[in-house]
Amino acid sequence: MSVCQTCGACCASFRVDFHPAELAGGAFAWGQGVPVEMTVPVTPAIVRLCGTDTASPRCVALAGTIGQEVACTIYEVRPSPCREFDTGHAACARARQRFGLPPLEVSSSENPVGK
Numbered sequence: 434m435s436v437c438q439t440c441g442a443c444c445a446s447f448r449v450d451f452h453p454a455e456l457a458g459g460a461f462a463w464g465q466g467v468p469v470e471m472t473v474p475v476t477p478a479i480v481r482l483c484g485t486d487t488a489s490p491r492c493v494a495l496a497g498t499i500g501q502e503v504a505c506t507i508y509e510v511r512p513s514p515c516r517e518f519d520t521g522h523a524a525c526a527r528a529r530q531r532f533g534l535p536p537l538e539v540s541s542s543e544n545p546v547g548k
């Protein structure tokens with residue numbers, strides 16, 4: 434199990450915005466693309482994953498318990514911000530701190546693997 438599968442803090446800490454072209458059927462979708470029903474439109478050029486823009490954010494696609502065992506239910510089609518998030522770097526450490534989890538000691542190229 435990767436460290437991210439025991440964490441999930443970043444999926445419950447930050448807004449996740451991306452271009453509508455990454456939605457299902459879009460020109461820049463990964464695989465089948467992000468399910469439209471899991472997003473809300475923000476501007477003509479931005480959609481947002483549901484649940485990520487509240488006082489206590491939690492992506493609608495995240496299953497499990499933060500800090501124990503989690504899974505991204507749309508892992509194969511997750512959008513670019515999730516694919517590009519730097520495991521082990523500053524934002525990761527901030528997210529983990531919100532949940533009382535220690536920073537990772539070593540940066541990982543896993544990104545964010547297996548959530």
Ligand code: SF4
Pocket residue numbers: 436437438440441442443444518519520521524525526528529537545548
């Ligand atoms: S990238 Fe960092 S904050 Fe996100 S799930 Fe992995 S270890 Fe947790």
Ligand code: SF4
Pocket residue numbers: 443444449482492493494495496504505506507508511512515545548
């Ligand atoms: S789509 Fe998956 S990886 Fe991205 S924030 Fe939601 S649960 Fe996390």
